[in-house]
Amino acid sequence: MNEFVSDIQAIRERARRHIEEGAITPSYGADKDVVVRLLNEALATELVCTLRYKRHYYTARGLTSAGVAAEFLEHANEEQLHADQIAERIVQLGGEPDFSPDTLTARSHAEYVEGNSLPEMIKEDLVAERIAIESYRDIVQYLGNHDSTTRRLMEEILAKEEEHAEDLLSLIQELRLDIIGSTQPPPAT
Ligand SMILES: [Fe+2]
Numbered sequence: 001m002n003e004f005v006s007d008i009q010a011i012r013e014r015a016r017r018h019i020e021e022g023a024i025t026p027s028y029g030a031d032k033d034v035v036v037r038l039l040n041e042a043l044a045t046e047l048v049c050t051l052r053y054k055r056h057y058y059t060a061r062g063l064t065s066a067g068v069a070a071e072f073l074e075h076a077n078e079e080q081l082h083a084d085q086i087a088e089r090i091v092q093l094g095g096e097p098d099f100s101p102d103t104l105t106a107r108s109h110a111e112y113v114e115g116n117s118l119p120e121m122i123k124e125d126l127v128a129e130r131i132a133i134e135s136y137r138d139i140v141q142y143l144g145n146h147d148s149t150t151r152r153l154m155e156e157i158l159a160k161e162e163e164h165a166e167d168l169l170s171l172i173q174e175l176r177l178d179i180i181g182s183t184q185p186p187p188a189t
C-alpha cells in the first residue's frame, strides 16, 4: 500500500471542510491577515509607482529624447501589472484589495515625487525602485516556505524591480547625468 493513501484520505476530508475559504486550506502556513496587510502595502506601492511613472512619462516628453519617456511608460505599465497581480492574490487569500486613493501615499513604501527636471525624475524613480526592492525582499523572507505561491509572486515582482533599477542606472550613465553624487552627503571639509 502506498504510504500516502491515509494522508490523501485526510486531505480529502479536510478539503471538504471550510470550502468557503477557497484556496486557503488547513495546511496554509502563514498568518493570512499579516500576508494580506503586507500585500496591500505592496499594492499601494505599485499604484503610487504607476502614477509617478505616468506623470514622468507625460511631463518628460517635452524635455528630452523619446527614449527616456518610453522607458517611463514601460515601467508604468509593468507597475500596473504588478498591482493587478497583487490584488488578484489578495482576493485569492480571502482579503480585500485596498485601492482607496485617500490613504494610498500613506500606505505606499515608495514616495510620489513629481520631479522638476529629467535628472530629478530619473533619480526619484531609482530611489523608489530601491525602496521597493528592499521592502519586497523583506516580504519574501517573511513568507519563506509558509506561503510559497505569494512568495513566488513577490520574487517575480522583485526581479522586475531590480531590472527597473538597472534600467534607470543605465539611463543615468548614458545621459551622463550628474545625480549620483547629489544623493551623497557633502564631503567633510
Ligand atoms: Fe512593480
Ligand SMILES: [Fe+2]
Binding pocket: 049, 075, 079, 129, 132, 160, 161, 164
Ligand atoms: Fe519598478
